[in-house]
Amino acid sequence: MLLIHCPYCDETLPEVEFTYAGEAHVMRPEDPSAATDEDWHAFLFLRDNIKGVHFERWRHVHGCGRFFNAARNTITDRFLTTYRAGAPRPDPGTLTEGGE
Amino acid sequence: MTAHADIPPPGTLIRTAAARIGITAAPGRLSLRARDGLGALGTALGIDLPGRIGGRAGRDAIEAMCLGPDEWVLLSPPEEVAALLAAGAAVYAAHPHSLVDISGRETTIAIDGPRAAELLTLGLARDPAGIAPGDGRRTYFDGQTVILWRDGETRFRMDVWHSFAPHLLGLLDTGCRELAAEAP
Numbered sequence: 429m430l431l432i433h434c435p436y437c438d439e440t441l442p443e444v445e446f447t448y449a450g451e452a453h454v455m456r457p458e459d460p461s462a463a464t465d466e467d468w469h470a471f472l473f474l475r476d477n478i479k480g481v482h483f484e485r486w487r488h489v490h491g492c493g494r495f496f497n498a499a500r501n502t503i504t505d506r507f508l509t510t511y512r513a514g515a516p517r518p519d520p521g522t523l524t525e526g527g528e
Numbered sequence: 529m530t531a532h533a534d535i536p537p538p539g540t541l542i543r544t545a546a547a548r549i550g551i552t553a554a555p556g557r558l559s560l561r562a563r564d565g566l567g568a569l570g571t572a573l574g575i576d577l578p579g580r581i582g583g584r585a586g587r588d589a590i591e592a593m594c595l596g597p598d599e600w601v602l603l604s605p606p607e608e609v610a611a612l613l614a615a616g617a618a619v620y621a622a623h624p625h626s627l628v629d630i631s632g633r634e635t636t637i638a639i640d641g642p643r644a645a646e647l648l649t650l651g652l653a654r655d656p657a658g659i660a661p662g663d664g665r666r667t668y669f670d671g672q673t674v675i676l677w678r679d680g681e682t683r684f685r686m687d688v689w690h691s692f693a694p695h696l697l698g699l700l701d702t703g704c705r706e707l708a709a710e711a712p
């Protein structure tokens with residue numbers, strides 16, 4: 429089982445308390461009525477399926493209830509960091525496996 | 529309070545050398561969500577709302593636990609629920625929040641005895657040692673979201689939604705007997 433650090437609870441907890449919630453930093457169009465069908469298509473359906481460091485959302489659903497973001501290496505399945513929703517995406521070059 | 533066909537009335541259900549399992553008298557329960565004006569809201573409710581997740585505070589027979597960054601649960605004597613709701617409503621215009629009576633939702637299971645913490649490992653994914661006496665957490669127990677109150681080293685309460693209570697009571701009953709049946 430993975431251990432995941434919740435940045436709101438500030439505790440490292442078993443994976444079963446969390447749910448995965450897809451790729452992070454997918455921005456809804458700021459002016460929805462100006463977005464084209466292609467924009468909506470990309471927003472709703474297109475994801476990167478990264479091999480390596482993937483920025484993704486998780487939710488501490490059986491705990492504080494909060495969504496947050498994580499960087500996880502999809503090859504090793506190790507978390508590099510987790511951070512609060514709304515915080516900027518960290519530079520992957522600064523992240524190391526096992527770091528919090 | 530509503531009686532539920534599959535949930536026994538308050539009282540002790542099983543007591544072994546390991547632990548005792550019981551159901552508490554049904555308290556009043558309130559769910560509070562608020563982002564700002566916590567000081568004023570706390571003053572209105574008469575509770576210094578804890579800001580740390582898992583932290584608890586209270587007055588008289590009223591208890592509050594912080595469940596998330598903007599979420600608390602309050603337990604009170606059932607007859608005080610209306611007064612708490614009114615206290616919240618009185619400051620609502622200045623400090624918008626959500627304060628909802630959820631008294632009909634959950635059963636509280638009391639778990640205490642020398643091996644109570646060990647008994648909880650039957651369904652708790654996290655280490656009970658991570659929850660200090662006097663604290664609590666919303667967490668996960670054998671497939672359900674529960675609110676766990678650690679009242680002492682060997683005393684716990686677990687709030688579970690009614691529909692999960694028969695299953696969890698059965699599991700805890702089995703665990704109580706198993707631990708007590710172990711060779712010394």
Ligand SMILES: [Zn+2]
Binds near residue numbers: 436493
């Ligand atoms: Zn959390």
